Amino acid sequence: MSPLTSTLADTTTGSRTTAELFADHVMSTYGRYPLTLVRGQGCRVWDDQGREYLDFVAGIATCTLGHAHPVWIQALTEQAQRLHHISNLYYNPPQAQLAQWLTQHSCADKVFFCNSGAEANEGAIKLARKYAHTVRGIPDPVILTAHASFHGRTLATVTATGQPKYQKDFAPLVPGFAYIPYNDMEGTEAVLNQWGERVCAVLLEPLQGEGGVLPGDPAYFQWLRQVCTQRGILLILDEVQVGMGRTGMLWGHCNLGVEPDIFTLAKGLAGGIPIGALLAKDFCAVFQPGDHASTFGGNPLACAVGLAVCRTLMLESLVWNAQQTGAYLRQGLSRLAERFPQLIQQVRGWGLIQGLQVRIPASEVVKAAMDAGLLLVPAGPQVVRFVPPLIVTPAEIDQALALLESALQGLAAAHPRA
Numbered sequence: 446m447s448p449l450t451s452t453l454a455d456t457t458t459g460s461r462t463t464a465e466l467f468a469d470h471v472m473s474t475y476g477r478y479p480l481t482l483v484r485g486q487g488c489r490v491w492d493d494q495g496r497e498y499l500d501f502v503a504g505i506a507t508c509t510l511g512h513a514h515p516v517w518i519q520a521l522t523e524q525a526q527r528l529h530h531i532s533n534l535y536y537n538p539p540q541a542q543l544a545q546w547l548t549q550h551s552c553a554d555k556v557f558f559c560n561s562g563a564e565a566n567e568g569a570i571k572l573a574r575k576y577a578h579t580v581r582g583i584p585d586p587v588i589l590t591a592h593a594s595f596h597g598r599t600l601a602t603v604t605a606t607g608q609p610k611y612q613k614d615f616a617p618l619v620p621g622f623a624y625i626p627y628n629d630m631e632g633t634e635a636v637l638n639q640w641g642e643r644v645c646a647v648l649l650e651p652l653q654g655e656g657g658v659l660p661g662d663p664a665y666f667q668w669l670r671q672v673c674t675q676r677g678i679l680l681i682l683d684e685v686q687v688g689m690g691r692t693g694m695l696w697g698h699c700n701l702g703v704e705p706d707i708f709t710l711a712k713g714l715a716g717g718i719p720i721g722a723l724l725a726k727d728f729c730a731v732f733q734p735g736d737h738a739s740t741f742g743g744n745p746l747a748c749a750v751g752l753a754v755c756r757t758l759m760l761e762s763l764v765w766n767a768q769q770t771g772a773y774l775r776q777g778l779s780r781l782a783e784r785f786p787q788l789i790q791q792v793r794g795w796g797l798i799q800g801l802q803v804r805i806p807a808s809e810v811v812k813a814a815m816d817a818g819l820l821l822v823p824a825g826p827q828v829v830r831f832v833p834p835l836i837v838t839p840a841e842i843d844q845a846l847a848l849l850e851s852a853l854q855g856l857a858a859a860h861p862r863a
């Protein structure tokens with residue numbers, strides 16, 4: 446073993462298993478599957494027993510280029526050798542170039558970089574509040590978010606998240622939020638009228654990911670865009686899961702025919718290196734020096750990798766691939782839905798974020814698929830989510846569908862009248 450690799454964590458952990466070390470030393474915030482992964486390549490990962498899995502989770506819609514993509518590795522290692530972190534006391538070229546790419550390819554004019562989706566949404570919430578106070582003169586601004594939404598786990602973003610199961614036990618929550626029914630014009634209008642002049646922003650996902658892979662309705666979003674423009678309300682879109690080409694369009698909002706004033710990115714932006722971004726049009730990019738900051742945010746390493754992901758999306762036509770292979774996946778899932786109506790209720794999604802609404806607990810389908818060699822992730826209690834890397838091929842989709850079919854056959858036998 447070379448001196449360089451000897452400092453890396455070994456895949457063996459002495460007499461104790463990895464799961465045992467977790468039980469002893471890692472906080473039990475996650476209900477983990479009994480699987481220890483040690484290696485990945487493309488759309489495949491391997492466990493510590495050498496068993497291969499097709500990875501249709503991709504680190505939860507994060508590994509845009511799959512595992513160990515040569516361009517991604519090159520960007521990471523070259524930048525690591527040149528300069529990896531300097532703080533935001535100084536300029537660095539990769540941050541400038543990534544911000545330029547993002548603004549040239551979107552409706553936004555300015556970017557703030559951070560490290561995660563929750564942090565990007567925190568930034569958006571602060572920006573909207575500053576805009577409310579300084580531009581609109583609203584002393585007690587309210588931000589509207591949707592029921593069944595997901596915006597993160599910090600106190601403000603878990604308050605924005607309209608799902609009581611994530612908020613339970615963390616009171617007092619952050620004031621200044623109210624909830625609207627997603628895709629429901631009348632219900633939204635009623636809440637808008639209830640809060641009146643205090644409403645400074647509406648924060649929504651273009652497609653609700655964690656809430657069950659529920660696509661936004663273009664008519665609803667276009668109506669809301671008009672209402673926001675008329676009343677001076679900021680439309681903020683959380684693109685953390687659906688941005689970066691996943692839906693078959695570069696941004697989730699391209700599926701809706703609306704432009705946000707502010708939007709946020711994270712998951713897929715650097716293909717698995719922690720990064721988040723808050724993007725805004727110039728008229729509402731009101732942060733001044735000292736208003737907001739992040740030590741790690743926008744460091745050369747994360748931004749160089751992010752830039753490599755962005756350029757690879759274009760060079761390898763991965764947004765187009767997400768559209769084509771997404772449609773192919775959708776067809777295959779629809780065939781399975783016809784074949785197993787006792788298990789599957791509906792297929793929905795955009796591009797390479799597809800959901801199976803099932804009639805049994807989603808976790809049972811995920812476990813059976815895992816046993817068959819296919820990694821999937823639930824999106825709520827009764828939806829199974831498919832979010833493979835954007836490099837996925839039709840042959841890999843065929844294989845995933847075959848593995849899922851064998852899992853469903855077993856489940857159909859176990860649930861004859863589910």
Ligand SMILES: *Cc1c(COP(=O)(O)O)cnc(C)c1O
Nearest residue numbers: 561562563595596597654685686
């Ligand atoms: C995952 C997710 C977040 C939170 O991102 P973190 O990086 O886990 O903080 C926020 N919004 C949406 C839509 C997400 O899918």
